[in-house]
Amino acid sequence: MNKKKKKLSYAKYGYIFSLPFVIAFLIFTLYPIIYTVIIGFTDLKGIGNTNMHFLEDPLQNYKAIMAAPTFMEALKNTFRLWICNFIPQILLALLLAALFTNTRHKVKGQGFFKVVFYMPNIITAATVAILFGALFGYPMGPVNDLLTSTGILKSPFYFLNNKTAARCIVSFIQFWMWYGYTMIILVSGILGISPEIYESAEIDGANDIKKFFYITLPNLRTVLIYTLVTSLIGGLQMFDIPYLLVSKCGPDNATLTTSCFIYNQAFSGSYLYNRASAASIIMFLIIAVLSAIVFFLMRDKDEIAERKIAKKTAKALKKQTRTGGMA
Helix, strand or coil: CCCCCCCCCCHHHHHHHHHHHHHHHHHHHHHHHHHHHHHCCECCCCCCCCCCCECCCCCHHHHHHHHCHHHHHHHHHHHHHHHHHHHHHHHHHHHHHHHHCCCCCCCCCHHHHHHHHHHHHHCCHHHHHHHHHHHCCCCCCHHHHHHHHCCCCCCCCCHHHCHHHHHHHHHHHHHHHHHHHHHHHHHHHHHCCCHHHHHHHHHCCCCHHHHHHHHHHHHCHHHHHHHHHHHHHHHHCCCHHHHHHCHHHCCCCCCCCHHHHHHHHHHCCCCCHHHHHHHHHHHHHHHHHHHHHHHHHCCCHHHHHHHHHHHHHHHHHHHHHHHHHHC
């Protein structure tokens, strides 16, 4: 009798190896998210206060947050700081990506420059905040010393105590830290475009500018969507630089972001966990809606039209086969 060989199943090992991640995700990610959503409808306050009761008006915390002038100011600051750093960031990243992927005019030392441009993204936010706090120090600091010695300023200027200057510095830091990362993403996207398209364009006499606008940008649609959405999510969660660079997100809440507002609600003063939770959920909804709008506006209309045509032809073929079978 031939003994039947037992088939070895390795699927269980995959589940075993994934267990640590699943357990960590459930404990440190899923549970805090669910708990945060729940306490947004309660009166939970303070450290060590375990008494939690659901409110008669479930949306009371949300109404209080939306009516708070500080939250609306923080929301405006967040969008203002994100827009001021994202526009120059994406423009410079596109320019550098086009230069580094240009086959006709190769830039010497590309690897070195890529590392240098990406380096700010590796430095911790606390280090960057200390660095720029020292650079724009008052009354003694490198920037003030340079401007006064050259005669541009007659006396030292307190940059971090001026609303416009503080916002510009925070926006510049965010731009400086992330343009290298965006550049690397765009370079990888451009390298994924078929070289034959560029070769055929060169044969037709297209210059670098036309190739960039008519070949590179249309083929980078997916990468640009990814960059825009991730930058939007990161920008609306901006916390470390505004909080660490300027004391209490000043001056006069000029650099107060929604993440700083949530932190202040939860861990400063009255410890309003319920209000902080409500503000977090509001920001989650804002990010979700804006991301959906970005996906809708930047969708590939030609691809959608082709899919509709393919569905119509498939339906027509099915009808023909049915009618043919009936006949």
